[in-house]
Amino acid sequence: MKKIKYENESKLYDDINEYIKDKNFDILLISTPRVMKEIFDDRLIKTNKNILISSRMLRKNDDDNVYIELINNDVYSVTVDGPSGSGKSTVCKLISNILNIEYLDTGSMYRSLAYFCLKENINLEDEEEVMHVLNNFEITFESSKIKVNGEFLRDKIRTNDVSMAASKVSTYYSVRERLVEIQRQIASNKAIIIDGRDAGTNILKNADYKFYLDASPEVRAKRRFNEQKDDSSYETILKDIKLRDEQDKNRKYAPLKRAEDAVYINSDDMNIDEVVEKIIEIIRGRNVL
Ligand SMILES: Nc1ncnc2c1ncn2[C@@H]1O[C@H](COP(=O)(O)OP(=O)(O)O)[C@@H](O)[C@H]1O
Ligand SMILES: Nc1ccn([C@H]2C[C@H](O)[C@@H](COP(=O)(O)OP(=O)(O)O)O2)c(=O)n1
Numbered sequence: 001m002k003k004i005k006y007e008n009e010s011k012l013y014d015d016i017n018e019y020i021k022d023k024n025f026d027i028l029l030i031s032t033p034r035v036m037k038e039i040f041d042d043r044l045i046k047t048n049k050n051i052l053i054s055s056r057m058l059r060k061n062d063d064d065n066v067y068i069e070l071i072n073n074d075v076y077s078v079t080v081d082g083p084s085g086s087g088k089s090t091v092c093k094l095i096s097n098i099l100n101i102e103y104l105d106t107g108s109m110y111r112s113l114a115y116f117c118l119k120e121n122i123n124l125e126d127e128e129e130v131m132h133v134l135n136n137f138e139i140t141f142e143s144s145k146i147k148v149n150g151e152f153l154r155d156k157i158r159t160n161d162v163s164m165a166a167s168k169v170s171t172y173y174s175v176r177e178r179l180v181e182i183q184r185q186i187a188s189n190k191a192i193i194i195d196g197r198d199a200g201t202n203i204l205k206n207a208d209y210k211f212y213l214d215a216s217p218e219v220r221a222k223r224r225f226n227e228q229k230d231d232s233s234y235e236t237i238l239k240d241i242k243l244r245d246e247q248d249k250n251r252k253y254a255p256l257k258r259a260e261d262a263v264y265i266n267s268d269d270m271n272i273d274e275v276v277e278k279i280i281e282i283i284r285g286r287n288v289l
Contacts, residue, residue: 004066013044016068020047025070026100027052029284032066050100054277071099071284076191078283079199082213083245083256084163085220087267087275088195091213094276096144096193099283104186106196106203107166108146109139109179111157114165116148124165127172134178141186160232160240167244170197171251180254198254200262209283210262213275217241219268 004015020028027050030040040053078095080088089105096103113134116122122129140147145154156162169175176198183203187194194203200210215223221238232240248256258264263282267275 001067001069004068006064006066009039012039012066016066017046019068020045020070023070025049025072027071027098029054029069029071030066031069033064050098052098052280069284074191075189076101076209076283077187077204077207078193078209078211078279079204079207079259079262080193080195080211080213080279081197081199081201081256081258081262082195082211083215083217083220083248084241085224086213086215087223087272088213090272091275091279092193092195093144094272095279098276098280099191099193101191101193103144104141104183104192104194105144105146106179106183106194106199108153108157109182110166110170110175111162112139112146112148112153113137113175113179114162114169115153115157117169118161118165124168127174130169130172131174131178134175139182155229158229160230160237163244164240167247171247171253173253176253197248197256200259201257202254205259209279210259211279211282212258212262212264214264214266215268217245 002019004012004019006012016028016030028045028047030051030053032040032053045051078101080092082088089107092103092105095101113130114124116133116137117124117130120133122133124130136149138149142152145152146157147153157166180198180203183194186192187204196203200207200212217238221234221241224237224241225232225234245256265275265278270278
């Protein structure tokens, strides 16, 4: 971390440009006291790399100084597990944009399988029938959006019925074995953030940074209710969330649980930005040049 004393704006820009000249980095992180955040203008800093400006990360150091850090995007993995509605996908998408790393939403794979099983009237209790559907799948991702046999599924896999069915098909060993194999293939040899239920405990046991995102069932149900994806009442959503928690946490194979080395974050009283900042702070703490 480089500390730069603020004297005036043009001196500050010159000092930053001088410091980053000829250095190898992917992200330039500029942390300022809150009052100074407005003065930054990306165009005045001569880099085509990502610039992240924060006024909150250095709350403790609210002096006149500006701190800059150069962050490298090597190959590293971040896992985010947690129950439904804890904010995993929202937070992961933001972090993948900020850190310029790939995002893999493993839940979308179980959801897609569930969607086709429902569409084809498959008996969800029959593992072989479910596997038969999966065997005819070609799964690819484009800009982090899942495609099955060439088709984007988008919101079709986000209904409450699909959520419940996804929780069911994800209990089968053969389903998990196949999908985890694909997930590991996608995650290999790149900087990636992946979310799910078993990302840190099973898919990437050796991930560099692990997080377990949590929130009370009531808060999560309220968030889901506010999304208004379908017409379910708050009470129905709360009931289904509790049922899904039960199913995801108590299943035999790769149940939802916090990895011993995962950082626990309860977002009941945190907004999205605060969660994102907390995670980035931990990642960059070990990634600074
Ligand atoms: N910390 C938070 N504060 C308020 N709303 C949140 C927070 N985290 C997520 N949300 C909202 O809650 C809903 C569920 O989040 P989502 O990312 O889909 O959760 P998950 O992927 O864990 O199921 C979304 O509408 C999202 O915008
Ligand atoms: N790695 C994963 C991801 C999801 N699942 C299962 C468990 C969930 O009930 C469903 C849907 O997951 P998803 O993360 O999309 O669900 P939420 O967005 O958290 O509601 O899939 C899983 O078993 N393992």
